Amino acid sequence: MKEQIFKKYSKSQIIIFLFIIIVTMLCWFYIASSSDGSGGMVMDMTGSDPEMEALMQNRLLSSALLVSIPPIGMFVPMWAGMCIAMMLPTAIPMIMCMQRVCERTTVKKNKFSVWFFILGYIMIWLLFGVICWAASTLLLRLLEGFLSAASTLCLALGILFLLCGIYQISPLKNACLKGCQHPLDFIMQNWHDGCIGGLIMGLKHGFYCAGCCAALMIVMFPLGMMNLVWMGLFTLLMFFEKNAAFGTLLSKIAGWALIIVGVLASAMGLFMLAMNIH
Numbered sequence: 168m169k170e171q172i173f174k175k176y177s178k179s180q181i182i183i184f185l186f187i188i189i190v191t192m193l194c195w196f197y198i199a200s201s202s203d204g205s206g207g208m209v210m211d212m213t214g215s216d217p218e219m220e221a222l223m224q225n226r227l228l229s230s231a232l233l234v235s236i237p238p239i240g241m242f243v244p245m246w247a248g249m250c251i252a253m254m255l256p257t258a259i260p261m262i263m264c265m266q267r268v269c270e271r272t273t274v275k276k277n278k279f280s281v282w283f284f285i286l287g288y289i290m291i292w293l294l295f296g297v298i299c300w301a302a303s304t305l306l307l308r309l310l311e312g313f314l315s316a317a318s319t320l321c322l323a324l325g326i327l328f329l330l331c332g333i334y335q336i337s338p339l340k341n342a343c344l345k346g347c348q349h350p351l352d353f354i355m356q357n358w359h360d361g362c363i364g365g366l367i368m369g370l371k372h373g374f375y376c377a378g379c380c381a382a383l384m385i386v387m388f389p390l391g392m393m394n395l396v397w398m399g400l401f402t403l404l405m406f407f408e409k410n411a412a413f414g415t416l417l418s419k420i421a422g423w424a425l426i427i428v429g430v431l432a433s434a435m436g437l438f439m440l441a442m443n444i445h
Contacts, residue, residue, distance in 0.1 A: 180266050183281060187255055187262070194252035198393055201245070236303050245392055246296035247289075253384075253398055254292055254376065255285075257406045261372060264350035265365075272360075280365030287369025288376070295377045295384070303388060322436025324389055329429025331382035335422030343378030344418055347409040380405050386425065 176184075237245065266281045313319050334340055346353055353375070359367050377384075383401050390397045404421060408414045 177266075177270055179270065179281075180263055183262060183266055184259070187259060191252055191256050194248045195395075197248045198245075198252060198398070199395060201248075201393065236300060236307060239297075239300060242300050243293070243297070246300070247293060249387075249392055249398065250292040250296065251289065253402045253405070254380070255289070256402065257380075257409050258288060258372070258376065260410050261347070261350040261353070265354055265368070268351075268354050268358075269365075274360050276361040277365075279362055280360075280368075283362045283365035284369035284372070287366040287371075288373045289369075291370055291373025291377055295381070299385065299388070318436050318439030320436075321432055321439060325429045325431070325433030325436055327389065327429070328386060328425050328432060331386050332422050332425030332427075332429055335382045335425055336419055340379065340382065340418065340422075341415070343375050344408065344415065346372070346375035347379050348414060376409075379409065382425065383421070 236242070262281060262285060265284050269277045269280050310323065313323070353372065354368070357368050357371055359365070383405060387394075387397065387401065404417065408418045408421075411417065
């Protein structure tokens with residue numbers, strides 16, 4: 168039985184699949200070892216002075232509502248690990264299809280195209296993260312005073328979730344999702360020979376994938392970039408969105424869920440403002 172299963176896949180496909188699994192597991196291990204599981208970085212307090220520990224606790228409580236973005240040098244490895252851990256597994260059917268097509272072409276320079284396809288795909292997600300970091304940093308500087316109170320912070324988060332939910336059910340999101348749901352169609356319509364061609368195709372698929380998953384990845388910022396629970400749930404959501412028969416329906420459900428959360432959070436923020444609750 169095992170021999171029949173492996174006969175369906177070439178040696179190259181098995182190597183690529185194992186590579187993706189190993190890299191993904193390493194990234195999950197990196198995130199787990201760098202995070203406390205709730206989205207924060209690990210802080211070792213073992214053997215610390217009780218007074219110092221109490222002071223740290225007070226500082227944590229006083230800064231609970233403080234919104235901040237890590238510096239770019241810290242953000243990039245965190246984002247890279249998170250994107251590879253979450254997004255690379257969702258692209259496995261597309262990558263396997265790409266390799267199968269490469270094996271059936273007679274052009275020798277297509278032998279390593281799939282590796283450049285993976286590289287282009289990851290490059291787009293890294294670029295997407297840097298753009299999000301720059302936009303978030305700019306917005307936080309502009310809204311620094313506005314986000315200092317719980318009421319306005321709640322309102323801002325509500326608006327963010329609402330906008331992401333609206334995008335999630337938009338025609339643009341649906342068009343990008345279709346580009347991810349039909350691997351063979353995408354590859355045939357965008358085929359380029361050689362390693363450079365593979366890189367171009369990877370970049371283009373990365374654009375489709377970023378357009379498909381942008382809303383869900385953006386809401387990861389307030390939920391916690393290193394939060395293992397949310398990462399796991401969103402990885403499953405994006406995988407089934409792109410690869411299951413019910414993916415389009417699931418996408419709409421997720422969009423309406425974000426809209427509901429956004430409306431409730433916005434209403435709560437407005438209520439707190441009206442009641443002068445800070």
